[in-house]
Amino acid sequence: MHLQANDVVMKFKGVTALDGVDMELRKGEIVGLIGPNGSGKTTFLNVLSGVFTPTNGNFRMGDRQWSKVSLREAARLGIRRTFQNIRLFPSFTVMETVEVASAWLDKGDRRENAQIALDALNFGQYRDRIASELSYGMQRRLEIARAIAGRLEFLLVDEPTAGLNHGESQDIVEVLQRIRGQRGCGIVLIDHDLNVIMNVCDRVIVLAEGKIISSGTPQQVRSDPKVIAAYLGS
């Protein structure tokens, strides 16, 4: 199944954050979304996940087509996400954090389903810990566990390695690859760590000033003169 975005435009009071973006995401594929600060990467994820209603554009996934989608509808379509700045529920335990998602997005026993998502990220022994008391790296992983509970078609991950050391970043990369393998979902990964992007992604899309300036395999993008000029530098 594909998730297709056509001619997506997002304007904020005259500032154009996305300017006619066309993108096709495929299940089972990890796509890296890179570009300079302010290029529209997070805005695109916000539009896909229903946080923002685009000024223009339409989307298609399977036989579903839409031009705007609510947060809830996006989640129920299986378009799930994490945030650049971690947004957990501070007073919740690890178990409760995932339980909310499995209760509303999955069938069957919510605690069992939540436990499956937690086990996928090796959270077994931490299930009763308060989410906000976990280490930063574990909070990042918990956000991912919450995002994979219930229906999952496409996982949008916004800078999951930000603030993490090399070992923790590597751990997140392995987690994403494992989720892709186990769930067969498509993953859109925004990250400023180009080593992560180049190592884990099947395809890379480069945004600059709200437009796609390049896309292809990591090797193709790395050697694209437009990308070097706009983002990578010499």
Next chain:
Amino acid sequence: MQLALQQFINALSLGSIYALVALGVAILFSILRLANFAHGELMTTAGFTLYMTLASGWNWVLAVIAAIAASVVAALILERVAYRRLRNAQPLTLLMTSFAVSVALQSIFLLTFGARPKGIELPAFVDASFRIGGMRVQWLDIAIILITAAIVFGLTLFLRKTVIGLALRSAADDFQTTRLMGVKANALFVGAFVLSGMLAGIAALFYFATVPNVVPSSGFEPMLKGFIACVIGGLGSLPAAIVGGFLLAFLEVGSDALLSDNFSPYLDAIVFLIAIVILRWRPGGIFGVRLTAEQRV
């Protein structure tokens, strides 16, 4: 010693009523950022329902159920008619709307029931009491304390163990992210208003059992105390609202007991002054709830 124990029970009983009002206010504020000044009118709705049903000869159990149900229905009507369209409005807009709703409801009560107090014909057992040594204790106070404890326990279980309870708690932390978990916004709003209406109804029963007459503005004073309890505890937090309710009651009963009768007319002013001092010391309330710029109303 006996007097101190008597005052302690009085403060616990009064604190229970304030805590229930404060909880009802805090639930809506924590989830919707709505400072619902019409909460007092939900209590008045329950009061007039109690008056009408008991005056019509209803059994008191049915009258109690009807009063709570009326408060819940009134809360749901407010949500549908006044607040639903304002979900994304600024907190100040919500605040002004709640003032307007409060005044409109008081006017409706005035037109329907008139300005004269309506005496509620409470069953005789409300005045029943027992003695411990030389001290006379009202069963009503004991019932208020125990029922409030049971309600707080039940509410805690509801919020921790049920699907809608978890969603309400997560929405209080982060409404947008909660919707990303597939939660229906309507379910959250309706759930919050039902809880708030139910708490207002129960608080009204206790309040009108101690002040057995109802006028259109009856709900104002307990609502104001409930708000102050919330602010003292820490606006937006449910445990803080409970602590604030009991603290306010202990301040009130303590001031009344310690000061001479000459100060009685100024009791509220003295209590509010102490509340101001507490807030000067802890601007976010006792529990120090930090509010973002958006949340400050």
